[in-house]
Each structure stands twice: as C-alpha cells, then as structure tokens.
Amino acid sequence: MTDLSLRCECGALQGTLKNVSPKTGNHLVCYCDDCQGFANRLGNGDKWLDEWGGTELFQLAPAQVEIHQGAEQLRCMRMTSKGIYRFYTACCHSPIANTISRKMPFAGIPTSAIHGEGRDAAFGPVKFYVMGKFAKGTPPTSPSPKFSFSSLVTVMSFMLKNKIKGTNIPTPFFDEQGRSVVKPDATDR
Numbered sequence: 340m341t342d343l344s345l346r347c348e349c350g351a352l353q354g355t356l357k358n359v360s361p362k363t364g365n366h367l368v369c370y371c372d373d374c375q376g377f378a379n380r381l382g383n384g385d386k387w388l389d390e391w392g393g394t395e396l397f398q399l400a401p402a403q404v405e406i407h408q409g410a411e412q413l414r415c416m417r418m419t420s421k422g423i424y425r426f427y428t429a430c431c432h433s434p435i436a437n438t439i440s441r442k443m444p445f446a447g448i449p450t451s452a453i454h455g456e457g458r459d460a461a462f463g464p465v466k467f468y469v470m471g472k473f474a475k476g477t478p479p480t481s482p483s484p485k486f487s488f489s490s491l492v493t494v495m496s497f498m499l500k501n502k503i504k505g506t507n508i509p510t511p512f513f514d515e516q517g518r519s520v521v522k523p524d525a526t527d528r
Contacts, residue, residue: 343455345404345448347433352409354511356399356453361463364399365497367490369447370482371470373418374437377425380416381432387451391478394434396447397462398497400506401438404446410511415523424519426512441513444501445494466493 340363345354374394378387388394406413412428413435426435437447450462467490471482483490501507514520 341455341457341461343453343458343461345406345435345452346454347409347412347428347431347435347452349428349431349433351430352406352412352428352433352435354404354406354408356397356448357403357405359397359399359403359453359461361461363403364397364462365467365493366395366397366450366462366465368393368395368465368468368480368482369470370394370468370472370474370478372473373422373425374470375473376418377416377427378434380418381427381434383432387434387449389478390475392473392475393468393478393482395450395465396437397450397453398445398447398494400444400501400504401446401510401512402444402506402508404436404448404511406511410520413512413521415519415521417523424512424523426521436512438510438512441510441517442507443498444504444507445498446510446512466490 340358340360343356370393375392378384416425434449468480468482472484
C-alpha cells in the first residue's frame with residue numbers, strides 16, 4: 340500500500356491519500372452527464388475530461404483522505420438538489436472528490452488530483468468503464484451503458500466492507516452532524 344499526495348492544480352490545497360492500492364479502492368472511468376456537467380461548470384471540461392467525456396477516478400474510503408493545508412479552499416456543488424456532493428477548490432477550480440454522505444464510505448477522487456511515486460501501480464488497472472451512454476463518440480474501451488453487474492457488485496462490496504470497518508469517518512468532507520463542510524450550490528440542469 341502506498342501513500343499518495345492529493346493536491347489541486349495550483350497547490351493551495353494539499354493532503355494525503357493513505358494506503359492506496361488496488362485492494363483498498365476502485366479505479367474506474369465514468370462518462371456520466373453529471374461528471375461532464377461538473378467539469379464543464381468548473382470551466383475546465385477540456386482539462387479534466389478525456390476526449391470522450393470520461394472522468395478517471397479512484398474510489399476509496401473517506402477515512403483514507405486527509406487534507407493538511409488549504410481546506411478553506413474547498414467548495415461544493417451538487418448538479419441536482421439530491422445529487423452527489425462534488426468538491427472542488429475555489430483557488431483554481433480543481434475537482435477534488437465526489438461523495439455521497441457522511442454515512443457512506445465512498446470518496447471518488449479524480450486521478451488528476453493524485454500525485455506521487457508509484458501512483459499508477461497503487462491504482463492498478465482500470466477495473467471498469469461506466470455510464471457509456473453519455474460518452475461523446477465511441478470510446479475504445481467499450482464502456483457499459485450504465486453500470487455493469489460486475490461493477491455494481493464491486494462497488495457495493497467495497498462500500499459494505501468499508502461500512503463494516505467504519506471507514507466512512509473521519510472525513511474531511513462532512514462535519515459530525517453530517518453536513519457538508521461547505522454549503523453546496525445546487526445546480527439543477
């Protein structure tokens with residue numbers, strides 16, 4: 340397992356992802372319209388998305404994420420009033436994490452925000468490509484139109500295992516009452 344650096348593009352926000360390995364997380368590419376809308380809303384869609392509109396993510400437990408400096412730069416957006424929480428930085432509009440709630444042991448970190456020696460080995464190969472019905476053109480990876488059965492089983496098993504272990508907390512994204520550390524902007528499309 341490897342500790343990797345988490346940082347925004349300008350370096351104002353910095354942190355650590357602890358114990359990253361293919362066994363402690365899921366490496367995937369998501370083509371959903373929410374991920375695309377989020378990147379475009381930040382004004383950097385061309386920078387954060389691949390040519391087919393995919394976002395490369397590494398999912399891990401929130402307790403594996405520490406922010407050491409620049410937490411005041413965190414901002415939050417929800418693409419719909421009940422959508423997932425999408426954290427980014429005010430300083431350079433870098434996407435930092437996608438998560439569901441304080442109770443759910445899940446944080447999807449865009450790989451563009453993860454740095455360090457051994458990064459690619461710590462991620463392992465991409466396990467699955469999801470939400471392909473929103474892809475731009477035809478990605479060579481043949482993504483599942485939504486979520487494949489195996490990807491659902493993998494993510495649900497990951498969340499159940501981490502829920503049992505209690506790795507939904509501590510979290511840098513929610514306070515003890517379960518509120519986002521910054522008030523999210525709802526952005527209904």
